[in-house]
Amino acid sequence: MKMVKSLILGSAAGLIAMSGVQAADLPVKAKAVEYVRICSLYGAGFFYIPGTDTCIKLGGYLRVDTTFNGAPYNEPAWAGDLGQGNRYRDYFASRSRLAFTIDTRTATEYGVVRTFGQLDWSFASPSGSFREVGPTGQAGGLNNGQQIATEMLFIQFAGFTFGRSASAYATPWHGYPGNNTSFLVGGHDTVTGTNNIQYTAQFGNGVSGTIGLDDPLAFNRISVYNLANTSAAGVVTLASLTGTGSSGNAYAGTHVPDIVGNIRVDQAWGLFQISGALHEVNGSYNALTHVVTGGLVTPFGGPTFGANGLSEISGHPESKFGGSVMAALQIKNIPTGAGDDIKMDASWGKGDMKNIIGTSAGVRAFNMFGGGSGGAYQSIGFANATDAIYLPTFAGGDGTLHLTEGFGFRGAFNHNWDPYWSTSLFGGYAAIRYDGTAKNFYCAAYAASNLGAQSADFSCNPDFNLAQIGLITRWTPVKNLTFSAEVLYFHLDQKFTGSKVLTPTAPKPTAVYNYADQDTVSLNVRVQRNF
Numbered sequence: 001m002k003m004v005k006s007l008i009l010g011s012a013a014g015l016i017a018m019s020g021v022q023a024a025d026l027p028v029k030a031k032a033v034e035y036v037r038i039c040s041l042y043g044a045g046f047f048y049i050p051g052t053d054t055c056i057k058l059g060g061y062l063r064v065d066t067t068f069n070g071a072p073y074n075e076p077a078w079a080g081d082l083g084q085g086n087r088y089r090d091y092f093a094s095r096s097r098l099a100f101t102i103d104t105r106t107a108t109e110y111g112v113v114r115t116f117g118q119l120d121w122s123f124a125s126p127s128g129s130f131r132e133v134g135p136t137g138q139a140g141g142l143n144n145g146q147q148i149a150t151e152m153l154f155i156q157f158a159g160f161t162f163g164r165s166a167s168a169y170a171t172p173w174h175g176y177p178g179n180n181t182s183f184l185v186g187g188h189d190t191v192t193g194t195n196n197i198q199y200t201a202q203f204g205n206g207v208s209g210t211i212g213l214d215d216p217l218a219f220n221r222i223s224v225y226n227l228a229n230t231s232a233a234g235v236v237t238l239a240s241l242t243g244t245g246s247s248g249n250a251y252a253g254t255h256v257p258d259i260v261g262n263i264r265v266d267q268a269w270g271l272f273q274i275s276g277a278l279h280e281v282n283g284s285y286n287a288l289t290h291v292v293t294g295g296l297v298t299p300f301g302g303p304t305f306g307a308n309g310l311s312e313i314s315g316h317p318e319s320k321f322g323g324s325v326m327a328a329l330q331i332k333n334i335p336t337g338a339g340d341d342i343k344m345d346a347s348w349g350k351g352d353m354k355n356i357i358g359t360s361a362g363v364r365a366f367n368m369f370g371g372g373s374g375g376a377y378q379s380i381g382f383a384n385a386t387d388a389i390y391l392p393t394f395a396g397g398d399g400t401l402h403l404t405e406g407f408g409f410r411g412a413f414n415h416n417w418d419p420y421w422s423t424s425l426f427g428g429y430a431a432i433r434y435d436g437t438a439k440n441f442y443c444a445a446y447a448a449s450n451l452g453a454q455s456a457d458f459s460c461n462p463d464f465n466l467a468q469i470g471l472i473t474r475w476t477p478v479k480n481l482t483f484s485a486e487v488l489y490f491h492l493d494q495k496f497t498g499s500k501v502l503t504p505t506a507p508k509p510t511a512v513y514n515y516a517d518q519d520t521v522s523l524n525v526r527v528q529r530n531f
Contacts, residue, residue: 037050039056041107042055042057042105045057045058045059046103046105049104053106053107055104055105056103056104056105057101057103057104059101059103059530060099060100060118060530061097061098061099061528061530061531062098062528062529063095063096063099063527063528063529064094064095064526064527064528065095065525065526066092066094066524066526067092067093067094067523068091068092068524069092069521069522069523070520070524071093072093072094072124073095073181073183074180074181074183074486074488074524075182075183076488076490077089077520077522078367078368078490079364079366083369084505085369085370086508090125092125093124093125094124095123095124096123096124097120097123098121098122099118099151100119101116102115102116102118103115110157111159112156113157114155114156115155115156116153116154117152117153118151118152118153119148119150119151120147120149120150120151121147122146122148122149123145152165152192154193159199160197161196161197161198161199162197163193163195163196164193164195164196165193165194165196165198166190166193166194167188167196167260168196168200168210168211168212168261168262168275169188169212169260169262169275169277170188170189170190171187171328171345173343174188174360175187175188175359176191177343177344177410177414178412178413178414178425178426178472179412179426179470179472179486180472180484180526181470181486181488182360182361183359183361184358184359184428184468184470185428185430185466186345186357186358186408186410186428186429186468187326187345187346187347187358187409187410187428188275188324188326188345188354190214190219194215194218194219194220195215196215196257197212198210198212198260199212206266207265208264209262210261211259213258213260214260215254216257216258216279219362220258220352220355221254221387222353222354222357222362222363222386223247223249223250223384223386223387224249224251224281224282224283224387224388224389224390225241225247225248225250225388225389226240226248226283226288226389227241227389227390227395227397227442227444228240228286228392229288229289229290230288230289230308230314230395232289234287234310236394237448238395238396238444238445238448238449239290239445240448240449241442241446241449242505243503243504244367244380244384245384245446246382246384247305247384248288248290248306249305250283250288251282251283251387252282252283255282255319258277258280259277259278260275260276261275262274262275262276268332268333269331269332270329270331270332271330272327272328272329273329274325274326274328276323276324276326277323277324277325277352277355279321279322279324279351280320280322281319281321281322281352281387281401281403282316282317282319282320282401283316283317285315285316286315286317286399287308287310287313287314287392288305288308289305289306289307290305314394315392315399317390317392318401320351320388320401321351322349322350322387322388322403323349323350323352324347324348324350324352324355324356325348326345326346326355327346328343328344328345328346329342329343329345330344336415337416337417338416340413340414341414342411342412342413343412343414344411344412345411346407346408347408347409348407348408349405349408350403350405351404352387353385353386353387353404355408356406356407356432357408357430357466358410358430363385365382365385366381366382366384366464366466366492367381367504367505368381368382368492368518368520369381369504369508369513369518370516370518370519372512372514373514373516374514375512376499376511376512376514377509377511377512377513378511378513379513379514379515379516380513380514380515380516381492381515381518382494383464383466384462385404385432386404387403387404388401388402388404389404389434389438389441389442390441391441391444391445396444397441398437402435402437402438404432404434404438405434406430406431406433407431408429408430408431409429410426410429411427411428412424412425412426413425413426419476420475421473421474421475421476422476423473423474424471424472425469425470425471426469426470427467427469428466428468429465429466429467429468430465430466431464431466432465434462434463439461442460443460443462446460447460450502450503452502452503452510453501454499454500455498455499458496458499459496459497459498460496462495463495464495465493466490466492466493467490468491469489470486470487471486472484472487480529480530481528481530482526484524484525484526484527485523485526486524486526487522488521488522488523488524489519489521490519490520490521491517493517494515494516498515499512499513499515500513500515501513
């Protein structure tokens with residue numbers, strides 16, 4: 001019996017040992033490793049940076065577009081070779097851009113700490129602003145069109161924003177109520193950001209207020225004209241304007257930031273906003289030198305212009321403050337269709353014309369040519385926006401900055417035909433006005449700078465209006481991929497009359513030109529993939 005018992009116990013022990021060995025050989029399912037942990041706090045696309053409580057989102061877009069009879073991003077043919085319509089102009093211009101964005105957010109006891117940045121890689125046709133035209137009219141050095149640029153770069157903390165961000169003056173749509181073009185006139189545009197510090201307070205129910213300090217140097221200092229031309233020997237003339245009425249920039253250094261702010265109501269029905277800006281306008285010196293050739297200001301790209309040994313002791317005009325105000329309105333849920341809306345903004349300014357003319361780039365001098373009449377070689381239309389002009393007392397002026405005044409309007413009606421097709425009808429308008437004394441000083445300088453014969457009905461008036469209207473249709477066959485085509489009409493309403501012998505920028509000859517309004521039409525086609 002003892003022997004049987006031992007055999008049974010030994011067999012059982014052996015079976016248990018064998019089963020243990022077999023169990024050890026069985027595959028054990030490992031615990032899943034979460035390499036990417038989704039962060040749902042701030043919307044789709046965010047995930048946690050491994051080992052931290054910071055959420056990050058990577059995104060951007062790739063955009064390819066071509067403009068016919070215009071510069072990249074549907075800039076109208078309103079200046080340079082395109083405005084002249086000469087043999088150096090390009091019939092089309094293209095740009096390809098990859099934008100990469102990084103957005104990080106961390107929840108803290110003070111609220112969300114956010115950082116945001118965008119880096120752009122672009123390749124553009126070496127045309128428009130990329131081409132340098134020499135004094136013989138020959139194409140100068142050609143930039144290969146490659147660009148690396150930054151847009152927004154900012155930190156947000158406890159209601160404050162530090163860095164390069166949209167101005168507190170801006171609307172959410174900037175200069176894009178419904179368009180592709182980056183050159184819609186009529187109001188403010190800091191869509192790529194400007195260096196600033198600002199604070200936003202939320203009052204509840206969609207009501208907020210923002211106040212900020214903007215660095216005006218990059219975007220908001222168009223030009224100040226000193227209409228006197230003082231040589232290093234102290235000889236003073238009024239020969240300070242080109243045949244197309246432009247001059248060098250006599251702005252002094254940046255002394256005071258722009259003070260900007262808005263009050264905004266953003267609710268389900270739409271948005272209403274009032275914005276204001278205070279902008280310092282200052283001149284550098286009274287005695288400044290313009291390079292003059294043959295009685296005419298050097299026409300190639302505008303006059304060269306700078307200080308001389310008399311500048312510092314000549315004094316300067318007293319600085320003034322200008323500014324602007326803007327009212328903006330968006331109406332949603334209109335009866336024409338789901339997702340349709342109307343966006344519009346109206347602006348008034350004095351001494352702050354960037355907030356009237358707008359565009360995401362610097363404000364150009366507008367120079368356009370067309371067919372001549374009455375025996376003239378061609379017609380010419382030009383417009384020069386300034387924040388102020390002045391004529392020193394030693395040149396016969398009053399030595400005072402005369403601030404330029406302007407009014408602007410932009411708007412769009414945006415309609416969705418179905419989930420795949422949409423159309424926008426948009427437009428912009430800007431009117432620039434000089435006061436009576438400023439006009440007298442300007443026209444005296446224009447006459448002294450351009451000595452050619454003129455017709456009996458010639459008259460000088462630097463005021464002007466700009467008008468645009470456009471239509472764009474978009475097709476989105478799949479989410480985040482959009483094809484679009486945009487037609488844009490531009491009209492320059494200038495106020496000079498009659499005709500005059502002028503020397504415009506080469507390759508235009510010295511000849512009789514009659515002053516006339518000008519028009520141009522451009523077409524832009526684009527494909528964009530967001531990610």
